[in-house]
Amino acid sequence: MSVINVGVIGASGYTGLELVKILINHPKFTLAYVANSEGETTIDKLHPSLQGVCNLEVQKADIEACASSCELVFLALPHKTAMAYVKPLIAKGVKVVDLSADYRLPQDIYEEFYTPHTDPQNLEHVVYGLPEMYREELKSAKLVANPGCFPTSALLGLLPFMDKRVENTPIIIDAKTGVSGAGKKLSDVTHFVNVNDNLFAYNPLMHRHAPEIAQKLGVDFDEVNFVPHLIPLTRGMISSIYIQVSQDFDASSVLKEFYKDEPFVRISENPVDMKNVAGTNFCDLYVKQKGNILFISSAIDNLMRGASSQAVVNANIMMGLCQKDGIPNIAYVP
Amino acid sequence: MSVINVGVIGASGYTGLELVKILINHPKFTLAYVANSEGETTIDKLHPSLQGVCNLEVQKADIEACASSCELVFLALPHKTAMAYVKPLIAKGVKVVDLSADYRLPQDIYEEFYTPHTDPQNLEHVVYGLPEMYREELKSAKLVANPGCFPTSALLGLLPFMDKRVENTPIIIDAKTGVSGAGKKLSDVTHFVNVNDNLFAYNPLMHRHAPEIAQKLGVDFDEVNFVPHLIPLTRGMISSIYIQVSQDFDASSVLKEFYKDEPFVRISENPVDMKNVAGTNFCDLYVKQKGNILFISSAIDNLMRGASSQAVVNANIMMGLCQKDGIPNIAYVP
């Protein structure tokens, strides 16, 4: 198979860096275009850890330049910004994996939680990029909405058990995330002194990842009770999920059966942790039942499975490659 | 009022140190007896941070010596060990605040989760040392079972809402705690490399603080679903609590009314955090309602309100002092 040229728009942030780190070692993709909002630099000047590894030019983002050099482009742009790039790129026949929230929700829900949508046309055919849910649809997708990090960890934990759940009972998702999820921008919430030795919930019950979870589960927003907490560590995310089930069953076997053909989901006999998935596309799952309560613990790397490596898996599927091509599986342990 | 001599048995651990730190600055108590299992040292040799502050002799624990020098003694000993000290001390007329789990549960439940109980007689009159629940009983108590850290944070969050809760619905307590709760002993769980940049649940749904919580709430053990998580920080604990309620009400007002006369409970308009309570006896509470779900966030310092400062508050009440005497209220912030 010949090489496939791909691009990254939004190379300055954490997810942009992760995309670049994956793509420069990808066996089938060639990183042919890298851009951010300013341009006029190189990737190793933006990210000094790449000194001696990669000095690709970083250009000022331009639709024409991108479309003429890439078959597929990853957009690592802020919510509300991405759609202005998606529309013309799709129009020019470039496939797009969008890491923002712009195409994850139906228009009405999106507009309730974000902003008026300027590209409703592409919303009609977008595929939600959770391979375990939509692998078939991804194969022919032209536009993929890469899932949010919280929805990825929550959905992978919940999907195997939705048919065991007692209807209309609350789904509780108590999530814990590292600070990299807040991005590079400076704020009180990312100041070291406010995070170190600390822990707090934020946007409890009102976070905008909740409607994304509800929507994909096919339940009402009112049934999803989602509270994220900020934890003093850099990368990683665990969702602790509680649902009510009506009967006794072997929950661990349900998990294993559900994911038996999935290369990126691992079932653990012990409570999962963050370090075993850090730097990889794995989602580690653990389940424990007590009476009519099921506790599910779901761990991912928020920047990888929650963003960039999942995006590359989606691209692999879209381009007919093996889904594991170029996907890191060696964790940042110890 | 004349000075009251008190003692600490178990001065080597974290809660023993916290007791000493409080008692050496207490306006009414004199720390007349300090002991551990070896003796033959001084408190500043055991805890170098006390060099230049306090060089009290640390003796090998001895019931006679303790009883002859103290009116009240704090036991900061391991579970299962403390009862062997309580029985003779009470027999000699010394009042005891026991920081272990040995007197927190009815005999049958204790024996199910711990070990056979060797002092059932004193179980009959012990008072559970959560002042907001049992202040009246504490005034005349001879033996106080100081609550566990998790039960303290969970109960203070739950008590105001138990009459609003829909009966027989699950109580979810997703707790997060710093590493000091695991004590000084060495284990894989306290190795820096395993904790730093990491997070995991432990004993999910099966932790032995769950029956303590259920017992004090007056609900069945099956209704309490408690999962603690270890967080990469030293001190502090947050319980994220989820219950189902039947009606709409002003949850924040309920909290404020319930605790309006309590000096050690603070109601916050924003999600609570650990640093604001670190080093103090405060419990900070926050509540948020969405439909029929109530989310309560309850923050304490696990070594203080979850152990040593609460023990001194209990002693203050037992000895007829002002409950705030000598209790630290200035947080370790920043």
Added chain:
Amino acid sequence: MSVINVGVIGASGYTGLELVKILINHPKFTLAYVANSEGETTIDKLHPSLQGVCNLEVQKADIEACASSCELVFLALPHKTAMAYVKPLIAKGVKVVDLSADYRLPQDIYEEFYTPHTDPQNLEHVVYGLPEMYREELKSAKLVANPGCFPTSALLGLLPFMDKRVENTPIIIDAKTGVSGAGKKLSDVTHFVNVNDNLFAYNPLMHRHAPEIAQKLGVDFDEVNFVPHLIPLTRGMISSIYIQVSQDFDASSVLKEFYKDEPFVRISENPVDMKNVAGTNFCDLYVKQKGNILFISSAIDNLMRGASSQAVVNANIMMGLCQKDGIPNIAYVP
């Protein structure tokens, strides 16, 4: 002795908070005036950890109001800003402890490293607030320049050995500091993700605390080689100092003799650490000799001994109080 009214201007930052925390429990000082640049708030709104502890009004800083209510004022203001307050306050007869760098250096050196000085007159009588060096002068001081955190830790380590040092040999000060030293302002250097699991030197050999150290040691700036490093922790500072000495001597005894009457300096037989001094005014010192090299390790809490608690010690001395009055000595351990 009657109560002494004092004030704090600059209550919003970390050192302002530490001053307030100390002063509200001080036995002789009454905190009669608290101000920042905006006013119209209370101290517990600025610093939520003080909820339920202190709700003093925070005013918009005003020289008249301050002078009419205080005998002495602490200035916790940025460098270059403080001198505009010092001049009129001194003119009105208010004593001042200035925590900024504005009065620490001779005019020419200050202007080389900072900005033109607008109050050279008060530079003539200012006393450098390191009690171990200038206790006598502090007794009658009207204006005290509170030392920088790095100079405090370096000077206390070096002073006992300056007469043993081989002249004209380099003094190496390799300092490590927590992030609170960078203040509350947001910057890449205080972003959690950049600090966590990381470590780096900054301003190597060129930091402006170097001339302050050289000046007080009475050596040339060229002889002081000072490199600070940022460490992933909140508070605390260790200076690792290396000097050349000509002869063998009992270095530990020299330390003990030099500081034998000093209540805030402790000599340790083991390498010092940060936690034993966190939250206190102690400086812990350790020394080790190998041949003609002397290694001195000096630990302080950068916000306390390196700023606010040292400022209150200075105020105690200026007002004729016992220097230990109200000074915290119980460390944030564990």
Added chain:
Amino acid sequence: MSVINVGVIGASGYTGLELVKILINHPKFTLAYVANSEGETTIDKLHPSLQGVCNLEVQKADIEACASSCELVFLALPHKTAMAYVKPLIAKGVKVVDLSADYRLPQDIYEEFYTPHTDPQNLEHVVYGLPEMYREELKSAKLVANPGCFPTSALLGLLPFMDKRVENTPIIIDAKTGVSGAGKKLSDVTHFVNVNDNLFAYNPLMHRHAPEIAQKLGVDFDEVNFVPHLIPLTRGMISSIYIQVSQDFDASSVLKEFYKDEPFVRISENPVDMKNVAGTNFCDLYVKQKGNILFISSAIDNLMRGASSQAVVNANIMMGLCQKDGIPNIAYVP
């Protein structure tokens, strides 16, 4: 070129894990033998992060089995233990890269700092595995002593400047290291509560890496003044080095020239940090001169360049491969 079978003895520890992580993705080496002291397990049971990645059998270490399946073996064993494996392996014609200290020093110095040496014969031909110093000798080496982590970072910083240094002046190496360097074994020094928010020197001036550094620099042990400090992070090491030089020169150009052909050394215009090298074999260097003092900052990942990845580079050279084959160069950033 056909595949080369290699083995790892000592797969349980951190450096053993890093070796396995590198070797399972190595393009030319096949990991044909993995052993620890117990055997009877698989590598993913020992290291759960490898679940779904590699389930190689872990055998009980056995010289015969190892020799019959491998051309080259990596020993990740404790100091004093490794030599009992080296001797028979070399005798059987297996090449060895020993990560312990057992062959790094001349016999007399080794025995002074460690224990009597039981294999002096192999000491005669061992090559010290710092490729930048001994690449030629490594090409024909049968036994390589992989350098210590501190010596690696110190030597790479010092070597370019040894001919500029004023003779007989002290070399100061103030090193800072993460906790993984202390290994998996439990001790007070690795307890999270003792390390978090803390910092301290250990074995100041007396650490046994100092003679290794002195020996390779060709200077007297008395000239090397080495103080390591433990830092609250998992992996990474920075050596802050201070030497005296006689003249002015462009220190940065000296560095660049010295390492101009070296793929694993990077010269930085800004002070180096740990995150840019974490997970890689890079050594990042920064230099700054002030008068006659040269400050050199040298950053490595202690488990990679300080142990396992450097070991694989050495093996690459010994087996005639490209030295970069299979060596990770993508840092654990952010």
